[in-house]
Amino acid sequence: MKLPELTIDDLTVPVPIVQGGMGVGISLASLSGNVAKEGGIGIISAAQIGFKRADFFDHPIKANLAQIPLELEKARKIAPNGVLGFNIMVATNRYEEYVQAAIEAGADVIISGAGLPLKLPALAQNSKTKIAPVISSAKAAKILLHYWEKHFDLTADFIVVESPAAGGHLGFSYDEAEMPLADFDQELPKILKIVARFRDKYQKSIPVLFAGGVYDQKDILHYLALGCSGVQMASRFVTTKECDAPASFKEAYLNATAEDIQIIKSPVGMPGRAIHNPFTEKIKSGPIPPQHCYQCLSRKHCDRKTIPFCISKSLIDSAAGDAQNGLVFAGSTIARLKEMTTVHELMKELTE
Ligand SMILES: Cc1cc2nc3c(=O)[nH]c(=O)nc-3n(C[C@H](O)[C@H](O)[C@H](O)COP(=O)(O)O)c2cc1C
Known part of the structure; x- marks a missing residue:
């Protein structure tokens, strides 16, 4: 079965699969560029992105900020017409500067989790970069989308819903982190209902992408059937030749x-x-x-x-x-x- 295209405003993504950002040094130019080349969205992780540079140990932030445009440029060489962006965690020290650097470099999208990216719209204003929060509950979706509506009168370009089955840091308690993935299906309609209200108000598609535990096409079809527009997958991309991990x-x-x-x-x-x-x-x-x-x-x-x-x-x-x-x-x-x-x-x- 051919998967549907993903539409994010004026951006058309041929394959509705986002390769999730993986720090440190796991999703850089090679992995993201190759995913974008295959029609998905390639995501570079900004977390300590400059860790291989000589200036990193003494000046990590300066090295990271300098590496952001270079890494995107390398990925664009692999996928000149692909959709590419950055994962920038809200908890990042001097988060705003990382977002600014990614926008200036020409990122198509920025995905921000590990906290609620309350200030992201202000930083991305007047740019073409599409912004997406990573949220793990209906409560978080409600708080964030209301905050953006109240303070900026705008909404998300797309949303990543991350389940407790994901890799890396999880937006759940220690008990919830072990919850069976199927139980999380109950949270999804609640999130979609909240998003629908903002979709109507702002006349935007606001696609919702499901992340965490998606392994094969059967899983992708499951989340499409539940009302998502695509998925974000990370772990499966690690065991590819092109993944930047050692x-x-x-x-x-x-x-x-x-x-x-x-x-x-x-x-x-x-x-x-x-x-x-x-x-x-x-x-x-x-x-x-x-x-x-x-x-x-x-x-x-x-x-x-x-x-x-x-x-x-x-x-x-x-x-x-x-x-x-x-x-x-x-x-x-x-x-x-x-x-x-x-x-x-x-x-x-x-x-x-
Ligand atoms: C090695 C690894 C590193 C990750 N690093 C980050 C990160 O830096 N920032 C982030 O928001 N998510 C991070 N994630 C989460 C992924 O982006 C993704 O949402 C999640 O792992 C999807 O679940 P899956 O691995 O089952 O496909 C990481 C995941 C892995 C496996």
Whole structure:
């Protein structure tokens, strides 16, 4: 069955699949460019995007901001006519500057989660960049869309609804994070109902994309049948040749069993889904005091004196090739992954 196109205002996306942003260093130019080339939306993660640069250790924010246009340019070379954008987490230290840099670089879309992006419309005003919040409940959708209506008299260009089955940081309590994915289906109509009101008022399509636990075409069709316009998928893209993660990270995905996927307590104050390894064992036995601050999170989200470990260091370690002593974020479906593929083959499998 051919999947329907995705329309976001004046933007037409041939395949209704967004490749979810994966920090640190997992979704950069190569993965996003190749997904966009295949007709989906390719998302570069802005989280510590400059971690490979020589100036990163001493000036991480400067390095990250300088890398944003370079990474997009590289992705555009792969997909000159593709739809490309950034995932920028609300908890990011100096979030506004990252958003500004992405807009100036010419991002088609910005997706913002890990908190409610209350100020995003003000930053994206007068630009062509489409904006989308990541929300995990009807309550969050209601609060955010009302806030944007009241303060900016506008609404979202599209919305990503992220379920507890997603990878990385989760917008749920520790108990909810283990909830069966099917139970979350009950939340979806409530979210769609709230979105419908804003769709009518602003005469915009506001497509809703489902994220978290989407594995195959059957899952995509399920969420389309429930009223979504597409999906955001991340974990399945990790085991592609084009994914920017190192080989050891991809191997950790291929070797993981269902028992290896666990919920950890992130310093960000949210649960996170990751692969069990010596690092996740180590953090159970007490805090690992940070040796250096990579300035990733705003003070509100990180108190250096009390955090159990440095989230940036742990993710940089795995992105740099140490899948044993670094943190390997992953979604709930990865035990089903058995072999490497390519973005082309995966998109073909999902769409044909
Ligand atoms: C390795 C990894 C890193 C991630 N990093 C981020 C991130 O930096 N920001 C974010 O908003 N979501 C992040 N996510 C969540 C994904 O963008 C996506 O919404 C989610 O994983 C979808 O579920 P799936 O992996 O089951 O497809 C990450 C997910 C993974 C697997």
